[in-house]
Amino acid sequence: MSAPIAYVLFLSFAVFCFGACGFLIRKNALSLLICLELMLSGVNMAFVGFSRLHQNEGGNVLYFLVITVAACESAIGLALILNFFRLKKSVRLDEARALEG
Amino acid sequence: MLQQSLFIIMAALVLLTAGLVAFRPRPIESAMWLILNFFFTAGLYVLLGSHFVAVIQILVYAGAIMVLFVFVILLLNLDPKELGDETSLHWSSVVMFVGMLSFLLLILHVAGPQTLEPMEGLLPDSKFGSVEALAQKLLTDYVWGFELAGVILLLAIVGVGMLAYRKPKPKTPKFLDHQERPV
Amino acid sequence: MEEQSHLQCIAALAVLLPLVGSALWFSLGKKFGEKFVSIGAVSFLALSFACIAYIFFTATLPLRINFFQWLPLGTSSVSFAFLFDPLSLALSMVVTGVGTLIHLYATGYMHGDAGFGRFFSYLNLFVFSMLMLTLSDSLPGLFLGWEGVGLCSYLLISFWFTDEANASAGKKAFIVNRVGDFGFLLAMFCIFKVFGALSIPEILQTVQAGNFSGDDLFWTRLACFGLVLGAAGKSAQIPLYVWLPDAMAGPTPVSALIHAATMVTAGVYLCCRMQPLFLLHLDVLNVIAYMGAITAFFAATIAIFQNDIKKVLAYSTISQLGYMFLAVGLGAPVAAYFHLITHAFFKALLFLGAGSVIHGLHHEQDMRHMGGLRTKMPITFWCMTIGVLAIAGVPPLSGFVSKDEILHNVWGNHDWTLVALAFTTAFMTAFYMGRLWIMTFFGKFRGHHEAHESPWTMTSVLVILAAASALAGILNWPHLWGGSETLGTYLSTVVQALIHHAEDPAHALQSSLTLAVVSSLVGLAGLTIAYFRYRNFSGEEFSSPAFRPFQNKYYIDELYDAIVVKNLRMFGKFLWKVVDGFVLDGVLNGSAALASRTSTYLRQLQTGLMQQYALWIWIGFLILLLGAWTGRS
Numbered sequence: 001m002s003a004p005i006a007y008v009l010f011l012s013f014a015v016f017c018f019g020a021c022g023f024l025i026r027k028n029a030l031s032l033l034i035c036l037e038l039m040l041s042g043v044n045m046a047f048v049g050f051s052r053l054h055q056n057e058g059g060n061v062l063y064f065l066v067i068t069v070a071a072c073e074s075a076i077g078l079a080l081i082l083n084f085f086r087l088k089k090s091v092r093l094d095e096a097r098a099l100e101g
Numbered sequence: 102m103l104q105q106s107l108f109i110i111m112a113a114l115v116l117l118t119a120g121l122v123a124f125r126p127r128p129i130e131s132a133m134w135l136i137l138n139f140f141f142t143a144g145l146y147v148l149l150g151s152h153f154v155a156v157i158q159i160l161v162y163a164g165a166i167m168v169l170f171v172f173v174i175l176l177l178n179l180d181p182k183e184l185g186d187e188t189s190l191h192w193s194s195v196v197m198f199v200g201m202l203s204f205l206l207l208i209l210h211v212a213g214p215q216t217l218e219p220m221e222g223l224l225p226d227s228k229f230g231s232v233e234a235l236a237q238k239l240l241t242d243y244v245w246g247f248e249l250a251g252v253i254l255l256l257a258i259v260g261v262g263m264l265a266y267r268k269p270k271p272k273t274p275k276f277l278d279h280q281e282r283p284v
Numbered sequence: 285m286e287e288q289s290h291l292q293c294i295a296a297l298a299v300l301l302p303l304v305g306s307a308l309w310f311s312l313g314k315k316f317g318e319k320f321v322s323i324g325a326v327s328f329l330a331l332s333f334a335c336i337a338y339i340f341f342t343a344t345l346p347l348r349i350n351f352f353q354w355l356p357l358g359t360s361s362v363s364f365a366f367l368f369d370p371l372s373l374a375l376s377m378v379v380t381g382v383g384t385l386i387h388l389y390a391t392g393y394m395h396g397d398a399g400f401g402r403f404f405s406y407l408n409l410f411v412f413s414m415l416m417l418t419l420s421d422s423l424p425g426l427f428l429g430w431e432g433v434g435l436c437s438y439l440l441i442s443f444w445f446t447d448e449a450n451a452s453a454g455k456k457a458f459i460v461n462r463v464g465d466f467g468f469l470l471a472m473f474c475i476f477k478v479f480g481a482l483s484i485p486e487i488l489q490t491v492q493a494g495n496f497s498g499d500d501l502f503w504t505r506l507a508c509f510g511l512v513l514g515a516a517g518k519s520a521q522i523p524l525y526v527w528l529p530d531a532m533a534g535p536t537p538v539s540a541l542i543h544a545a546t547m548v549t550a551g552v553y554l555c556c557r558m559q560p561l562f563l564l565h566l567d568v569l570n571v572i573a574y575m576g577a578i579t580a581f582f583a584a585t586i587a588i589f590q591n592d593i594k595k596v597l598a599y600s601t602i603s604q605l606g607y608m609f610l611a612v613g614l615g616a617p618v619a620a621y622f623h624l625i626t627h628a629f630f631k632a633l634l635f636l637g638a639g640s641v642i643h644g645l646h647h648e649q650d651m652r653h654m655g656g657l658r659t660k661m662p663i664t665f666w667c668m669t670i671g672v673l674a675i676a677g678v679p680p681l682s683g684f685v686s687k688d689e690i691l692h693n694v695w696g697n698h699d700w701t702l703v704a705l706a707f708t709t710a711f712m713t714a715f716y717m718g719r720l721w722i723m724t725f726f727g728k729f730r731g732h733h734e735a736h737e738s739p740w741t742m743t744s745v746l747v748i749l750a751a752a753s754a755l756a757g758i759l760n761w762p763h764l765w766g767g768s769e770t771l772g773t774y775l776s777t778v779v780q781a782l783i784h785h786a787e788d789p790a791h792a793l794q795s796s797l798t799l800a801v802v803s804s805l806v807g808l809a810g811l812t813i814a815y816f817r818y819r820n821f822s823g824e825e826f827s828s829p830a831f832r833p834f835q836n837k838y839y840i841d842e843l844y845d846a847i848v849v850k851n852l853r854m855f856g857k858f859l860w861k862v863v864d865g866f867v868l869d870g871v872l873n874g875s876a877a878l879a880s881r882t883s884t885y886l887r888q889l890q891t892g893l894m895q896q897y898a899l900w901i902w903i904g905f906l907i908l909l910l911g912a913w914t915g916r917s
Contacts, residue, residue, distance in 0.1 A: 002104060002105070002108075002148075002149075002150075002219050002220045002221075002222060003104070003105050003108040003109075003148075003219060003220070004216060004217045004218055004219050004220065005216050005220055006211055006212055006213075006216040006217045007108065007109075007112065008149070009207075009211050009216070010208055010211070011112045011115060011116065011145075013204055013207045013208065013211075014116055014119070014204060015115065015116070015119045017200045017201075017203060017204045018116075018119040018120055018122070018123045018200075019119070019122075019123060020200060020902060021123060021196050021197060021200040022122065022123030022124065023895070023898065024196040024895050024898060024899050024902070025123075025124075025193045025196050026123075028128060028179075030128040030170070030173070030174055030177075030179075031128050031131055032895075033170070034122060034128065034131045034132055034135055034170065035122070035123055035131075037135060037162075037166070037170075038119055038122055038123065038135065038138070041138070041139070041142060041162070042119075044142075044158075045142065045145070048146055048149055048151050048154055049149060051151065052149040052150055052151065052220060052229070053220050055221075055223065055227065055229050057229070057234050057235050057237070057238035057239075058238065058242075058243075060151055060153070060154050060230070060235050060238070061235065061238050061239050061242075061243045061246070063151075063154055063157075064154075064157070064235075064239065064247075064250075065243075065246055065247075065250050067157065067158075067161055067162060067166075068250040068253060068254060069250075069253065070162075070166065071161070071165070071166055071254070071257070072253055072254060072256070072257035073257075074166050074169060074170065075169065075257050075258075075261045076257055076260055076261055076264065078169060078170070078173045078261075079260070079261040079264035079265045080264060081173070081177075082173070082177075082264075082265055083264060083265070085177055086267075090179075091177070091179060093893070093894060093895065094893055096892075096894070097891065097892030097893055098892065099890070099892045100890065100891055100892030101887040101888070101889070101890025101891075101892070195899070196899065199899070199902055199903060199906060202906065203902070203905070203906050203909060206906070206909050206910065206913055207909070209913065210909070210912070210913055210916075
């Protein structure tokens with residue numbers, strides 16, 4: 001006896017939406033990266049849920065790959081933030097608008 | 102029944118911590134809540150039967166990645182002005198609306214009589230979620246993806262090294278001994 | 285076959301030498317220096333003349349030399365070929381022969397000019413174009429030469445282009461010629477429509493075979509009128525003669541070569557070349573005859589009142605060309621051709637003589653400031669005398685013989701209007717040439733500069749041309765006077781005479797002698813009156829207002845200016861100010877302004893804020909999601 005797949009997916013969507021809203025609302029780059037992790041985590045839930053639904057390890061493998069990418073992304077993102085901080089002495093993203101039309 | 106109520110409780114905790122992650126103003130606070138969130142997520146995975154994944158979640162995510170975050174946040178040691186931590190109010194209503202709307206749409210998209218049925222239980226001798234099963238899959242069918250993930254990690258290491266490396270500034274030349282000091 | 289390829293080389297050489305020369309002198313004229321250029325240009329042309337003469341004496345006519353297929357046109361095709369027949373060979377001989385002499389003369393005349401190499405380049409290019417015109421086997425080839433000579437004419441008239449008047453004279457010649465070229469093109473289209481071919485022998489063969497319907501006659505008539513318009517433009521006939529007097533702005537050798545001896549006779553050549561086509565429409569021939577007669581008369585009346593020595597000669601050229609067209613229109617192409625050749629000699633002589641006078645007087649062209657040059661420039665004087673006598677029609681010089689033949693044909697046609705016009709013109713010709721001669725060489729010297737005789741390169745040419753104009757009458761001395769009519773026999777294979785004098789020989793001899801006596805008396809009378817009128821010329825003349833229309837050339841230039849040029853200019857201004865300035869610029873600037881205005885609004889989307897872009901992405905995703913949801917069954 002287990003929960004229906006729909007519940008897992010609802011939870012996954014909710015976490016993803018929290019992450020996305022945070023990503024759009026927050027102003028400093030560090031919070032943005034954290035929200036990004038939250039979004040990825042939401043997606044991972046869906047993968048694991050599907051894996052469980054079909055009793056197939058493929059979803060888990062995908063989870064594995066996603067955390068790999070997440071690790072890379074957070075590492076590079078943090079390096080970029082470091083450089084940005086050196087340049088501007090702040091991590092406010094609205095200061096990075098050199099491409100304004 | 103117990104499992105289902107456990108699932109609901111766990112889901113509620115995950116949602117709560119996710120909201121805190123997204124909307125607490127200071128990054129260090131967000132990071133801490135995220136670690137908690139990962140723990141609860143790992144609990145959820147256990148309930149779903151993916152034990153190995155749950156372990157990985159705690160080890161890699163909560164243990165490694167989040168430590169990196171916390172480390173950088175502490176390294177920068179930002180004061181509130183540098184953070185610019187106030188949320189942008191003139192957007193937030195729009196964003197919340199869009200978020201809610203898409204959440205609603207996705208629920209409507211997914212919800213159906215089939216998906217709302219509980220998932221089939223695992224057979225007693227099922228190896229689902231064990232290290233063996235995952236390794237079997239990962240190193241046979243997905244071996245190329247696995248290798249690629251390794252390459253991506255390598256690239257990330259190199260890239261971060263290049264990005265973060267700063268040339269040491271040339272030292273301002275001191276007066277050498279044989280030169281006379283200007284009087 | 286071997287004969288053919290051998291002649292092919294010679295023909296190609298004859299035509300290509302001037303072209304190569306042109307390219308050489310144009311690009312390297314400065315580097316080579318004056319001496320090299322003059323020797324080179326003259327020798328190239330002399331070689332070309334030698335090649336033509338070789339073909340003239342050895343080839344069996346008619347000879348068609350094919351080079352390559354040029355324009356494939358549907359069912360037929362135009363090949364690049366030369367046609368050597370009596371008509372084209374005779375004219376080519378004149379072009380290269382007189383051309384060589386004038387090149388030689390020009391080396392003296394243009395001595396020290398800054399554009400020496402350029403001048404000879406244009407002159408050689410002209411000879412090339414003229415040879416293309418005469419030798420071409422097809423109408424497009426002929427048109428190529430036709431346009432080429434027009435271009436050279438333009439380039440050479442405005443040779444001293446720093447002077448505004450010269451430049452605008454060149455433009456005038458070019459633009460007026462365009463009107464004629466339009467006629468030529470029209471004729472070419474009509475001919476292609478009817479015959480489906482553009483090769484001249486092919487067309488003429490079809491015409492002579494006579495296998496076409498009455499419906500085609502409309503198109504051939506149109507073609508004939510088009511050709512007449514083209515010929516009138518190139519040969520300066522009414523109504524398109526206005527460019528030729530202005531063309532005298534060019535250097536004198538140019539006036540002699542292009543605007544007297546060769547290019548302006550291209551119209552006559554064209555009419556003779558397409559004669560079978562014209563024979564289908566005798567009314568068109570009549571139009572030509574009247575056009576020629578009226579032009580001859582009209583130009584002669586203007587020539588009497590001109591004071592510029594070159595202008596007198598220019599109007600005289602128009603008048604003589606009118607004679608040629610008169611002969612063509614009366615169906616006497618041989619007479620026209622004969623006059624063309626003799627005219628080439630004596631008019632070149634007169635122009636070069638005038639050039640020698642102008643050169644000797646340091647570019648003084650007004651006859652009122654000449655006079656008494658008889659003793660100062662003896663060689664020029666004697667040569668000019670022969671030229672004047674020849675054009676006035678004094679026996680037995682060449683002009684007399686050729687003009688007499690034309691008058692003879694006019695007389696035989698029994699159209700008394702034409703007879704009156706032709707004889708009056710003959711008288712006036714003698715009068716104004718006598719006026720020119722006497723005002724220039726007799727009386728007291730009225731000029732400002734000390735006159736001097738010209739160098740040998742110029743005088744030697746004058747002497748040769750004088751000999752030619754004196755003796756060229758032998759070419760076609762009539763049978764009746766014991767001659768052989770060489771030219772007539774030579775040309776008889778390609779052109780045919782319309783008028784047959786079917787009288788008994790004794791009567792014919794008598795009437796022809798009477799006519800000759802009358803015509804020479806007319807010429808002598810003109811000269812005599814001129815002598816008494818201008819013997820003691822000292823300055824002003826023709827002060828009565830009644831002469832004003834003549835002096836002002838009948839206000840034709842002013843008329844054209846008022847009717848055509850002003851309106852064209854206004855139209856141009858309209859196009860410039862309204863169409864270009866308002867409509868076109870308005871559309872362009874308007875669209876640019878529209879783009880810039882919309883972009884100022886659209887630009888605001890590009891805030892540079894990464895999160896806003898992410899929001900757009902999400903909204904896009906939402907739209908996709910809505911689409912997927914509504915599309916769900």
